[in-house]
Amino acid sequence: MLYGRGAETERIDRLLAQAVGGRSGVLVLRGPAGIGKSALLAHAERQAAAMGVRTLRGVGIESETELVFAALHLLLRTGLDRLDRLPAPQAGALAGAFGLAPATAADRFLVGLGALTLLAELAGDGPLLCLVDDAQWLDRSSADALLFAARRLEAEGIVLILAVRDGSHGFRPAGLPELRLGGLGPQDAARLLGETAGPLAPHVRDRVLAESEGNPLALIELPSALTPEQRAGQVTPLAHQLGPLPLTGRMQEAFQAQIHGLPEAARTLLLVAAAESTGDLAVILAAAQRLGAGAEAVEPGEHGGLVHVVGGELAFRHPLIRAAAYQGAPFTRRLAAHRALAAVLADAAKSDGRHADARAWHRAAACTEPDESVAAELERAAERARRRSGHAATTAAYQRAAQLTPEPCDQVRRLVSAAEAAMDAGQLLQSRALADRAAVLTEDRRERARIAGVRAAIEFEQGSPRVAHGILIAAAGPIADEDPDRAASMLLEAVRDAWFAGAPEPARQAVERLHALGLPPGHHLQSAVSALTGLADLLAGDPARGLVPIHAALADARHAEPGGPGQQLIMASMAFMVGDDEIGLDLATRLTDDCRAQGLVGWLPHALQNLASIQLYLGRFQDARACADEAVRIAGDIGQHHRLDHLQGVLAWLAAVRGDERTCTELVGRVHAHATGHDNVSSLAWTLWARALLAMGQGRMEAALEELTAGLAGATRHQLTTTLTVPDLVEAAVRCERADRAEAPLARFEEWATATGQPWARAVTLRCKALVAGSDEDTEARYAEAVGLHLNGGRPFEEGRTRLLFGEWLRRSRRKAEARVQLRQALDTFDRAGALPWAERARAELRATGEASAMGRAAGAASLLTAQELQIVRLAAQGGTNRDIGARLFLSPRTVGYHLHKAFPKLGVASRAELARLDLGT
Numbered sequence: 027m028l029y030g031r032g033a034e035t036e037r038i039d040r041l042l043a044q045a046v047g048g049r050s051g052v053l054v055l056r057g058p059a060g061i062g063k064s065a066l067l068a069h070a071e072r073q074a075a076a077m078g079v080r081t082l083r084g085v086g087i088e089s090e091t092e093l094v095f096a097a098l099h100l101l102l103r104t105g106l107d108r109l110d111r112l113p114a115p116q117a118g119a120l121a122g123a124f125g126l127a128p129a130t131a132a133d134r135f136l137v138g139l140g141a142l143t144l145l146a147e148l149a150g151d152g153p154l155l156c157l158v159d160d161a162q163w164l165d166r167s168s169a170d171a172l173l174f175a176a177r178r179l180e181a182e183g184i185v186l187i188l189a190v191r192d193g194s195h196g197f198r199p200a201g202l203p204e205l206r207l208g209g210l211g212p213q214d215a216a217r218l219l220g221e222t223a224g225p226l227a228p229h230v231r232d233r234v235l236a237e238s239e240g241n242p243l244a245l246i247e248l249p250s251a252l253t254p255e256q257r258a259g260q261v262t263p264l265a266h267q268l269g270p271l272p273l274t275g276r277m278q279e280a281f282q283a284q285i286h287g288l289p290e291a292a293r294t295l296l297l298v299a300a301a302e303s304t305g306d307l308a309v310i311l312a313a314a315q316r317l318g319a320g321a322e323a324v325e326p327g328e329h330g331g332l333v334h335v336v337g338g339e340l341a342f343r344h345p346l347i348r349a350a351a352y353q354g355a356p357f358t359r360r361l362a363a364h365r366a367l368a369a370v371l372a373d374a375a376k377s378d379g380r381h382a383d384a385r386a387w388h389r390a391a392a393c394t395e396p397d398e399s400v401a402a403e404l405e406r407a408a409e410r411a412r413r414r415s416g417h418a419a420t421t422a423a424y425q426r427a428a429q430l431t432p433e434p435c436d437q438v439r440r441l442v443s444a445a446e447a448a449m450d451a452g453q454l455l456q457s458r459a460l461a462d463r464a465a466v467l468t469e470d471r472r473e474r475a476r477i478a479g480v481r482a483a484i485e486f487e488q489g490s491p492r493v494a495h496g497i498l499i500a501a502a503g504p505i506a507d508e509d510p511d512r513a514a515s516m517l518l519e520a521v522r523d524a525w526f527a528g529a530p531e532p533a534r535q536a537v538e539r540l541h542a543l544g545l546p547p548g549h550h551l552q553s554a555v556s557a558l559t560g561l562a563d564l565l566a567g568d569p570a571r572g573l574v575p576i577h578a579a580l581a582d583a584r585h586a587e588p589g590g591p592g593q594q595l596i597m598a599s600m601a602f603m604v605g606d607d608e609i610g611l612d613l614a615t616r617l618t619d620d621c622r623a624q625g626l627v628g629w630l631p632h633a634l635q636n637l638a639s640i641q642l643y644l645g646r647f648q649d650a651r652a653c654a655d656e657a658v659r660i661a662g663d664i665g666q667h668h669r670l671d672h673l674q675g676v677l678a679w680l681a682a683v684r685g686d687e688r689t690c691t692e693l694v695g696r697v698h699a700h701a702t703g704h705d706n707v708s709s710l711a712w713t714l715w716a717r718a719l720l721a722m723g724q725g726r727m728e729a730a731l732e733e734l735t736a737g738l739a740g741a742t743r744h745q746l747t748t749t750l751t752v753p754d755l756v757e758a759a760v761r762c763e764r765a766d767r768a769e770a771p772l773a774r775f776e777e778w779a780t781a782t783g784q785p786w787a788r789a790v791t792l793r794c795k796a797l798v799a800g801s802d803e804d805t806e807a808r809y810a811e812a813v814g815l816h817l818n819g820g821r822p823f824e825e826g827r828t829r830l831l832f833g834e835w836l837r838r839s840r841r842k843a844e845a846r847v848q849l850r851q852a853l854d855t856f857d858r859a860g861a862l863p864w865a866e867r868a869r870a871e872l873r874a875t876g877e878a879s880a881m882g883r884a885a886g887a888a889s890l891l892t893a894q895e896l897q898i899v900r901l902a903a904q905g906g907t908n909r910d911i912g913a914r915l916f917l918s919p920r921t922v923g924y925h926l927h928k929a930f931p932k933l934g935v936a937s938r939a940e941l942a943r944l945d946l947g948t
């Protein structure tokens with residue numbers, strides 16, 4: 027019987043009812059030890075059984091936090107026979123993670139995606155309840171994967187409930203609905219006490235109620251520690267428990283008192299069971315035997331209700347009992363328990379990686395001083411964890427190995443490996459701390475270079491790219507002779523950092539050192555070197571010189587085998603620098619597809635960001651938004667703050683073009699709050715442009731002019747994005763009758779445009795010149811030539827704007843018929859793109875030419891969909907199955923189906939076959 031949890035059980039019951047209806051839901055139960063979290067999970071399980079909902083259970087165990095994917099395996103183990111139904115990369119990642127197949131170094135989030143798909147697959151048989159108790163002790167890899175899946179649950183009919191104990195533990199599942207459990211109210215507490223405690227003198231009863239703070243476990247356990255005299259109120263009750271100890275500590279003491287009352291063999295058995303994490307009765311009994319306790323020693327603990335045995339497993343009734351059994355034992359006994367467990371596991375270890383890992387950790391736990399053989403065994407466990415993409419477990423094992431290493435140089439190597447693994451796990455603070463510890467221990471150049479790599483990557487993601495640059499430059503020099511490849515990679519990264527910080531001099535410095543390395547012709551980094559050399563010149567304000575090597579590198583890249591994702595990203599960004607949208611789209615699409623196919627989740631936000639930018643340039647605003655939205659979700663999940671800034675800047679721009687002031691302002695605010703303190707200049711350039719466009723759309727030309735002028739003078743001045751703002755600046759300046767302020771910026775734009783050789787860029791230059799000149803004999807020729815150049819394709823939004831301005835000029839020249847031709851085409855472009863303020867302007871102009879019904883085309887069907895729906899519908903229209911689409915977009919196939927069916931009525935279709943005939947826009 028549960029007292030006082032009406033609201034909580036109702037919420038759980040509602041989630042279950044929704045799951046029966048096909049909707050998924052997640053709930054985090056949070057509260058202190060003993061408050062009744064597990065009891066609520068038990069309620070959920072009972073309720074589920076009554077409704078015919080199946081339950082899967084997983085649990086975190088305190089001593090198991092270093093065992094990779096242990097908890098996730100526990101949760102999913104009964105479903106593993108369905109692995110073959112998953113897309114191959116996901117199935118491979120899960121099988122590798124659980125040690126069922128040779129592990130491939132898969133992306134850590136692919137395991138989460140696999141878990142999501144597997145759960146959805148299982149829910150195909152009917153609704154499913156997943157319970158994860160003591161989630162604060164989930165091994166980090168399991169927690170990451172589970173949270174990744176949890177955030178994507180939507181229409182599978184799955185309820186996931188996680189119970190988390192309050193405290194200093196790191197588990198903070200941000201963004202998931204949470205229910206905090208407080209103590210029971212006085213009446214419920216009194217009822218529970220009355221039911222469980224037996225007779226108590228009234229003032230003793232009041233005292234217990236006060237001490238328990240409504241905590242059910244305390245209400246049950248504190249009285250059980252009372253002597254008959256205390257119960258009767260003849261001596262002060264609970265005196266030994268008063269003091270500074272918090273309630274959890276007092277309950278643990280109560281359990282320790284119970285354990286102390288047991289025979290020695292029983293205490294030994296409890297200690298061994300507490301030190302062992304899986305509950306494997308055979309292992310526990312064998313280890314206890316070595317310490318002189320036979321199988322009969324299980325009984326007293328069972329009788330006292332401290333543990334219970336089900337099947338081949340022994341479980342503690344409450345984690346506080348496990349803690350009491352372990353911490354209450356003398357230190358030397360604890361060491362002996364670990365030694366005994368390691369010895370028992372030694373035989374099993376040969377055949378099974380999991381046992382080998384456990385053995386390594388037990389040996390380590392039994393160590394009181396450095397021991398190379400134990401350290402080496404842990405290092406092997408770390409390597410195994412790394413191959414299974416369990417980066418957090420890898421970190422933990424290397425870190426402990428380092429502590430136990432006698433030789434300083436081995437110790438540094440292990441510490442640095444721990445730091446690298448922590449970085450791969452996204453645990454940046456820990457990574458930095460480990461790198462710092464290693465740094466003071468070594469003067470070795472190679473180790474220092476590895477340390478610098480870690481520090482710079484963290485600095486780039488969370489601190490300042492400028493500082494990251496400095497770190498790389500300093501560490502690359504000393505290894506230039508012995509390891510030129512590594513030095514080159516570091517220096518290339520330094521150029522990129524300088525670019526993001528908008529710092530020309532540091533970029534040049536890194537490029538000079540790159541050239542000094544003298545990499546041989548044909549070296550695999552050679553085209554990246556020449557591209558980034560061009561980038562440094564571009565940053566220094568010399569596009570004529572900078573774009574030459576970039577063009578050349580891009581031409582090479584087209585034919586060469588694609589390098590790793592890092593190199594592909596560099597090349598895709600280079601396409602932006604030369605304004606070549608065709609190559610850019612090609613490279614960005616290929617990279618995004620590769621990331622999806624291989625499950626490179628960590629790279630995906632950056633790849634999607636490139637794709638979104640190129641789609642933005644191509645006027646495919648809806649696509650751009652869908653990509654950027656998706657990337658924001660992933661970057662948010664995996665803590666890529668820098669990336670988030672950038673993506674939000676792009677989204678702010680897209681909102682500005684729609685005339686969506688609220689969204690634009692909100693996004694800009696978010697970016698500013700973070701990016702300003704982090705030298706994240708390229709994000710700021712986007713927000714600046716977004717604000718200016720928003721102002722222009724609203725006719726606030728002076729505000730736009732000020733904004734853009736400031737952008738050209740401030741920290742953002744070197745950014746390519748800033749160059750691209752110039753045509754807007756020119757228009758705003760002319761509108762404000764300040765054409766003089768447009769001259770210098772226009773010269774800059776023209777220089778870049780000429781260097782690109784792109785027709786669209788030349789067209790925009792001509793339009794700007796026509797605007798600045800006011801009306802002279804060349805105006806018409808300039809506009810006409812611009813319109814002609816736009817016909818080569820390129821950037822339709824720019825084409826629309828050229829036509830709009832040309833149309834306005836024609837109308838003012840009283841050539842209404844010709845004006846209408848331009849304006850109609852402009853209007854059509856703006857309507858298609860959803861650029862409402864510009865469409866409005868074109869419409870007003872058309873009316874002024876006397877066109878009565880300038881209503882434009884009706885908004886396309888696609889505009890009725892959310893960005894995500896559109897993305898899904900497009901893929902379905904191309905013939906993708908729900909499973910294909912789910913694998914691409916990191917959703918479960920059932921969620922894909924759910925969105926499709928929401929989209930159908932909006933599109934006026936009844937089946938996916940009909941999608942193919944729709945115009946889904948671009």
Ligand SMILES: Nc1ncnc2c1ncn2[C@@H]1O[C@H](COP(=O)(O)OP(=O)(O)O)[C@@H](O)[C@H]1O
Nearest residue numbers: 027028029031059060061062063064065242243
């Ligand atoms: N609302 C309640 N009414 C009655 N007993 C409860 C209630 N909540 C918890 N208990 C009992 O209190 C003890 C501790 O609860 P438990 O769920 O294990 O706590 P937690 O998981 O939060 O540490 C268990 O014996 C449980 O049956």
Ligand SMILES: [Mg+2]
Nearest residue numbers: 063064159160
């Ligand atoms: Mg519990």
